Amino acid sequence: MPTDTTSTGASSGSRALEHPARADIRLTDVLHALADPMRLRIVRTLAAAEDELNCADIPLPVSKSTCTHHFRVLREHGVIQQLYRGTAKMNRLRRADLEDLFPGLIDGVLRAADLQARRLGED
Amino acid sequence: MPTDTTSTGASSGSRALEHPARADIRLTDVLHALADPMRLRIVRTLAAAEDELNCADIPLPVSKSTCTHHFRVLREHGVIQQLYRGTAKMNRLRRADLEDLFPGLIDGVLRAADLQARRLGED
């Protein structure tokens, strides 16, 4: 029950995507997932949206295959939740699970990323 | 001056070890450095000690070469400060620099690691 992905109900519910159960999420895996510029950008965008986003809603300077790869890494390491909604695949941060396991961690990383972006004049 | 390693004075001051300046520390590098079980254990031990530690003071289930490798990664990514003191090499967390750049990040990771260790019965 920690990784219930059927809560939206109205989805066509075709293929199931494998997510790690909350208890199986490992800190080093999460850190590894976040330790990549592309993935960190994805996570920041998802966090800023506070709503589920289409893969294509997050512009990345890499090919579509690479994009798929990064989303999968984030999902398999327990950082995001993905579910199909028709032809699109919606993405959402697993805030509740992560907050339960590692309170404050994600917010700390996001704040750090914001500070660095401001400091370096990016973003 | 952000990376002054001569503050201890009494050290023999032989070889200098390269450390990134505070402004050059990148979040993804720090996360990557922490995203390894061995290195996370090193950092946790250093944080718990709150004092500088010899490399050999941190027992790791890997060879000495590998140990050296991990310490170098941590240093080159700005997580720890190393300085020679005679034949030993002392290690210390760069808490001030990291706290200045990414407030709360390290503490968040350490707390997360503690919680996970308790949850999994390790530690």
Add this chain to the structure above:
DNA sequence: GCACTCATACGATAGACGTCGTACTACGGT
């Protein structure tokens, strides 16, 4: 000076990672 200890350097190796392009599948609309 010599032995001992702490740590490095240097290869070597096996595996993981980020990236790409192309071919393919799934769904939705017309």
Add this chain to the structure above:
DNA sequence: ACCGTAGTACGACGTCTATCGTATGAGTGC
């Protein structure tokens, strides 16, 4: 039924990583 769109699968490629063993360098103490 058909096409278009969103995303996957697969194979390839070069790079990076974690690990090791052995040989080497730097200090301490006898």
